[in-house]
Amino acid sequence: MNTQDSKEGFRDILANVTEDGDRKWIYPKKPSGKFYNARTAVSIILLLFLFGAPFLKVNGHPFLLFNILERKFVLFGILFGPHDFYIFVLLMISVFVSIFLFTVVYGRLFCGWVCPQTIFLEMVFRKIEYFIEGDASKQKRLDTGPMTKEKIFKKSVKHIIFMGLSFIISNTFLAYIIGVDSLFQIITDPPSQHLGGLAAISIFSGIFYFVFSSFREQACVLVCPYGRLQSVMLDANSIVIAYDNKRGEPRGKIKKDVEQSNGDCIDCHLCVDVCPTGIDIRNGTQLECVNCTACIDECNTVMSKVKRPKGLIRYASKIEIETGKRFIFTPRAIGYTIVLIILFSITSFMMINRNNYEISLLRTPGLLSQPQLDNKISNLYDLKVVNKTFEPLQLRVELVKPFGEIKVLGSDLLIEPQATEKAKLLVVLSLDIIKSLKTELEINVYSNNELTETIKTSFLGKIENRTK
DSSP states (O other): OOHHHHHSGGGGSOTTBOTTSOBOOOOOOOOOSHHHHHHHHHHHHHHHHHHHGGGOEETTEESEEEETTTTEEEETTEEEOGGGHHHHHHHHHHHHHHHHHHHHHHSSHHHHHTOHHHHHIIIIIHHHHHHHHOSHHHHHHHHHSOOOHHHHHHHHHHHHHHHHHHHHHHHHHHHHHHOHHHHHHHHHSOGGGOHHHHHHHHHHHHHHHHIIIIITTHIIIIIOTHHHHHHHHOOTTOOEEEEOHHHHOSOOOOOTTOOOOOOSOOOOOHHHHTOTTOOOGGGOOOTTOOOOOHHHHHHHHHHHHTTOOSOSEEEEOHHHHHHSOOOOSOHHHHHHHHHHHHHHHHHHHHHHTOOSEEEEEEEOTTOOOEEETTTEEEEEEEEEEEEOSSSOEEEEEEEEESSOEEEEESOOOEEOTTOEEEEEEEEEEEGGGOOSSEEEEEEEEEETTEEEEEEEEEEEOOGGGSOO
16 A cells, blocks of 8 residues: 555445444544533533423514414514415525535534534533533443453443433424424323324334434434535635644654654644544544534643644635635635525515505406496406414405495405415495506405505496496
């Protein structure tokens, strides 16, 4: 094997898989440091929001709700339904473009700081594991050791807590889908009345328990598509967690009272020991790296001890490592930013100008004017009303111009929340006021006796039908 092949050999293997293809359990060393403390603070805020948001209400209605089954979504107390699908699509596109933008500029910053998988695994389940079983070396000895009372006790306590947490997490996610009130009803009612909900909670609890107790980093390495997308989106200017090879190489141990020409890396291997996916960041950017910053903290601690500058492993781009200059706003990043600004501007404009009701009035196609008694004629119209609010809507229509009659056929114009109601309107005018083939109409629509909308349309009447 030549030198180049030996340097690139790490790309042919996975840190969590043996040469025989078996699972290799990762025992990451407990991290500590400035970045870890900052991530802990961010995680606490996000976890408080995650578990608290389902209980937040605006005017008695959920603050956030993602009811996929009924196609009903509530964002910040505003109700969105199937009729707002175009806004939802624009929001989703904007979110994806945002992720692409952050990846182009800042690499997998989302994975290390915001991703629920990372937050739950590193900031909740691993912390519990460290507390019960100890650091990496103690965990490994416990797993490989004989089945003692201590091992049975620690493993039992850990997995009971893991199952309880998984049950709480699954209930929380279900609350985002069906609402906290419906979830509370499922919990308090006899199980026989909510077998579907009970089955959903049990399945999701099992999935979460499996992911966080066993599957772990494989969710990021094998399942999540984001890690594979980064190879397409990253470039030499993307800021990632990088090892400064120009400063660190050649690696070597520090020998007292011996003059050395080694780089700053003392090859202590602690950056690998602390990595939750088991990779060596010194080999460069890799699919498995989730940008958790654990290697940065560990390396900075070592550099402080050996009295060398911190930042051997840091947030940096390949260009910055090579030239010492950082270029954040590249043409690619600027292009994504412009697209993102346009998308958010359009979406914001649509949301600001979004009405709580949609009312449309069209003359019934295929029908001409119909003669009526007392020298009058009529036109038939189709009225369609969409109620986007949480409250029922009682409508009343009134013909403002010209003088005439308007009648609602077959409906009392009571529209339930998030419902669509159709009705027929009959407009009757005297032939004496019809001066042309088309007569302009103005119809006021009142909601709970408040003017909601003024609709302008036309009335078709044949002048030659007028009685003499």
